[in-house]
Amino acid sequence: GAVVSQHPSRVICKSGTSVKIECRSLDFQATTMFWYRQFPKQSLMLMATSNEGSKATYEQGVEKDKFLINHASLTLSTLTVTSAHPEDSSFYICSAVPGGSAVNTQYFGPGTRLTVL
């Protein structure tokens, strides 16, 4: 089946630094990738939709200058948390939609746990 990986799985950083999270579709090309954020005991919240070769579409309330998304190829999207602060600590999950598939057919990565000290 379709596999999506995320790297790193866990990251701890100091306040003020930037952190890059990678999302890769390993055995298919993804024209669309999604980035979600999950707080403890809360639901996944869609942060942005990333389309290959174009600017990401951010959900209301998500700062595009803080959460930089780059979908440079059909198998890779990156989320960079710039100038991270403790309130950015969360579980970040990406998903990818194979080219030509309906959005319902999204495959999720295992997530990245970010802790900002």
Next chain:
Amino acid sequence: GNSVTQMEGPVTLSEEAFLTINCTYTATGYPSLFWYVQYPGEGLQLLLKATKADDKGSNKGFEATYRKETTSFHLEKGSVQVSDSAVYFCALRRILTGNQFYFGTGTSLTVIP
């Protein structure tokens, strides 16, 4: 607005017990409804879905029926196995809002032998 509420866990059951995880939703219009499952160390996987009222989604012995009158999509399985231990997420998607999925908080299930 759109939201999903599912029963809080964790849920612990003995093998072969009956499972119900409740899920209710709030949405305008006619959303599609989903159950996703996340096994330890893995990403979320689509378990089953239903796209219109009275549809029943089923997979791997799990079932859920789209009930518009009660705005519910409860997940059931007649006889759980240890391998069903995972976190289950209920979700909805409104076509008119494009790609927006709304997820519940997840329910952790542990099945003991």
